[in-house]
Every structure is written in C-alpha cells, then in structure tokens.
Amino acid sequence: MKIGIVGLSQVGKTTIFSLLTGLEVDLFAQEHQRGTAKVHDPRVDTLAKMYEPKKVTYATLEFFDTPPLKINDKKERTQVFNALQSVEALMLVIRAFKNESVPTPEVEKPVDQLKATLDEFLFRDLDIITGRIERLENAKRKLEPKEETELKLLKRLVEVLENEELLSKLELTDDEKKLLGGFSLVTLKPIAVTVNLDEEQFQRKDYETKNEVLKICAKNNFAYVELCGKLEMELNALSEEERVEFLKEIGAEESGIQRLSRALYNQVGLISFFTVGKDEVRAWTLRKGATAVDAAGAIHSDLARGFIKAEVMKYDDLIRLGSEKAVKEAGLVKLVGKDYVVEDGDIITIRFNI
Ligand SMILES: Nc1nc2c(ncn2[C@@H]2O[C@H](COP(=O)(O)OP(=O)(O)O)[C@@H](O)[C@H]2O)c(=O)[nH]1
Ligand SMILES: [Mg+2]
CATH class of the missing domain: 3.40.50.300 (P-loop containing nucleotide triphosphate hydrolases)
Structure with a gap:
C-alpha cells in the first residue's frame, strides 16, 4: 500500500x-x-x-x-x-x-x-x-x-x-x-x-x-x-x-x-490478520472484505491454490483465555471455508494441499 x-x-x-x-x-x-x-x-x-x-x-x-x-x-x-x-x-x-x-x-x-x-x-x-x-x-x-x-x-x-x-x-x-x-x-x-x-x-x-x-x-x-x-x-x-x-x-x-x-x-481500509508460531509471529495486510482464500494468497500463492480450510481464532479470545489450548477447549477455534470474510485480529492457520 x-x-x-x-x-x-x-x-x-x-x-x-x-x-x-x-x-x-x-x-x-x-x-x-x-x-x-x-x-x-x-x-x-x-x-x-x-x-x-x-x-x-x-x-x-x-x-x-x-x-x-x-x-x-x-x-x-x-x-x-x-x-x-x-x-x-x-x-x-x-x-x-x-x-x-x-x-x-x-x-x-x-x-x-x-x-x-x-x-x-x-x-x-x-x-x-x-x-x-x-x-x-x-x-x-x-x-x-x-x-x-x-x-x-x-x-x-x-x-x-x-x-x-x-x-x-x-x-x-x-x-x-x-x-x-x-x-x-x-x-x-x-x-x-x-x-x-x-x-x-x-x-x-x-x-x-x-x-x-x-x-x-x-x-x-x-x-x-x-x-x-x-x-x-x-x-x-x-x-x-x-x-x-x-x-x-x-x-x-x-x-x-x-x-x-x-x-x-x-x-485506507486495511485490516491485519496474524500468523503465529515458534518461527515467526507476523501481521499480514488485507483489504476490508477480503476472504480466507485471499489471506492464504497473501502468505503464498501456493496456499491459495491448495486451500482446503482455515482455522481461525480471535486475538481477543486468545488474550482473554491465555493460551491456544484454552481457546480450543472453549470451542472457539473455527474451521472456515474459502469465502469466510476475514476480520481484523483473526489469527489464521491455513490447511492446504499441493
Ligand atoms: N520546531 C519544530 N521544527 C520542526 C518540526 N518539524 C519539522 N521542523 C523543522 O522545520 C523545517 C522544515 O521541515 P521539513 O520536514 O523539511 O518540511 P517540508 O518542507 O514540509 O518537507 C526543518 O528545519 C525541520 O527541522 C517541529 O515539529 N517543530
Ligand atoms: Mg520536504
């Protein structure tokens, strides 16, 4: 941008x-x-x-x-x-x-x-x-x-x-x-x-x-x-x-x-989603209204091509509950498809197959 x-x-x-x-x-x-x-x-x-x-x-x-x-x-x-x-x-x-x-x-x-x-x-x-x-x-x-x-x-x-x-x-x-x-x-x-x-x-x-x-x-x-x-x-x-x-x-x-x-x-109408892990914590940029497959594409075109599902956890849930495990146990990690509209603060893991 x-x-x-x-x-x-x-x-x-x-x-x-x-x-x-x-x-x-x-x-x-x-x-x-x-x-x-x-x-x-x-x-x-x-x-x-x-x-x-x-x-x-x-x-x-x-x-x-x-x-x-x-x-x-x-x-x-x-x-x-x-x-x-x-x-x-x-x-x-x-x-x-x-x-x-x-x-x-x-x-x-x-x-x-x-x-x-x-x-x-x-x-x-x-x-x-x-x-x-x-x-x-x-x-x-x-x-x-x-x-x-x-x-x-x-x-x-x-x-x-x-x-x-x-x-x-x-x-x-x-x-x-x-x-x-x-x-x-x-x-x-x-x-x-x-x-x-x-x-x-x-x-x-x-x-x-x-x-x-x-x-x-x-x-x-x-x-x-x-x-x-x-x-x-x-x-x-x-x-x-x-x-x-x-x-x-x-x-x-x-x-x-x-x-x-x-x-x-x-x-400018931009939002961020995050990817997290031991290797890297990273903020990625999308336009408001972008979907899960756009998020995959922002990371790598291969992820968009081989997109299966995305796991989405809300930043606020993670902070409130303290760990990824707790968020999972509370049933707050959602599995979403291509058309899911990404929200600012989503923490996303892409499941893909290429
Ligand atoms: N006192 C003061 N001087 C500033 C401030 N910001 C910029 N300057 C000074 O104002 C002058 C012009 O700044 P510059 O950034 O070149 O302005 P430009 O022409 O808009 O690019 C420079 O000498 C800066 O050091 C400020 O907040 N306070
Ligand atoms: Mg100048």
Missing part, C-alpha cells in the same frame, strides 16, 4: 517521512523519496511475548515524500501529482508549530493551509478532467457509447469540483470507478490530515483554528492525527527502554508516529 505525503513548504513533510521510514534524509533534497514504514501494532508485541518466536514481522506501508505544493502554481502541482499517480492514499501535512527559525509556509493559519492544499487537489482533478473532456469533445469522429458514458460522468464530476467539493463525496458504481481508474484522481483517494504541533500546543492539545480544521476533516471523512515532530525526533534518538519511560512521562502509550501509521492503515 503506497501513501503520498503532501503539503505546503516547511510544514514538516520530510521530517515525518524520515521518522516514519527511519531513513536519513536531506531536508533540502527536492527529488521524490520513497521508503517503507512499520505499522505499529501492540497486538503483535503481545503475541510475540506469548510465542517467543525467532522472528517478528509487522505490517508495512510505503511512503512517498514530495516537494512542496506552491499555491496556484500549476507546474509545481503537476510535478507533485504526476509523481503520486501510483499512491492509493494521501497524507496531508499542515503545520501549527511556531518557530521563528523555520520559515513560515505560504499561508500561516493551519486551517488556511488545509484549505489551500485541498484547493490544489481540486485544481489537479479539474485539470485532468477538463483536459479529457476537451479531447473527447474535439475528437473528429463519432464517440463510442462507452466514451459517451464517460463524457457524461466527467461532466458530473466537474460540477462537484466547481462547487468546491471533493469527488470522494460521490457515490460511484463499480463501473464508474473503473472508468475513472486510469486518471488517478486526487480527491477520490482516502486522505489523512496530520497536524504538526510544537510541544506547548501538544501539551494543551490545542492550536489556532483547530475547530475549523476538525470540521473540515469530519465533513470529508478524513482521518485526523496530531503529533509533535520535534518530540518525535527526540523519541527517535532514544533506546527502546528510554522511549517507553519518556512516553510514560508525557502520559502517552505510543509515539505519534506509531499512532499515525495505524490511523493511515485504517483510513
């Missing part, structure tokens, strides 16, 4: 990218960078304590950092979004932190940054769609029925965008989604808003225009995460033990980056 990090300049995009991926980055580099981030999941830690496996593997997300968007700068916008065509979701970063030594973004208030960035998203989609409409309308031939349908749909989209609304508010049929798939429209993608706070704002859990930011997020179904980039950088420099201690002191259970990775994961 690929996620693009976007926002105005000097809001902390590259800092957050570096924290998420653990990559050392040059803050002044302007080219796109990509890296992989672990999705923190305390359930994996708990399972690892229980099974003491040789290896522990977390789910991952892939991130793309981008150069800053500049307000009303079409060239810059095209560059940023062309690089993001393959991403499935966007993390939109805005800055609340105040620091005189860091130049302020083009607009200062967090809510104005959010609006300005969303406008860039809208403009991008309008550019793409109106370009396509022109090409269809200027075609020197009779349009095919499929193209007529497309043209009608595109005009519907333009109306939405011209009303300054995001395309994600539309209910599209599967056919319509397919028609639009190739355009990689920005405002159809899931969006998570991340606000970069300073320590003082982080402590009082407030910043200028927060209510307005929250309103926009709620209206558009954006995920919303607050974190303090500076604090995260300090946390990052600590050992695991010191980190736990430090987090306790500030009254948090996990770091902002850990929270962020999970919020993104959920926002």
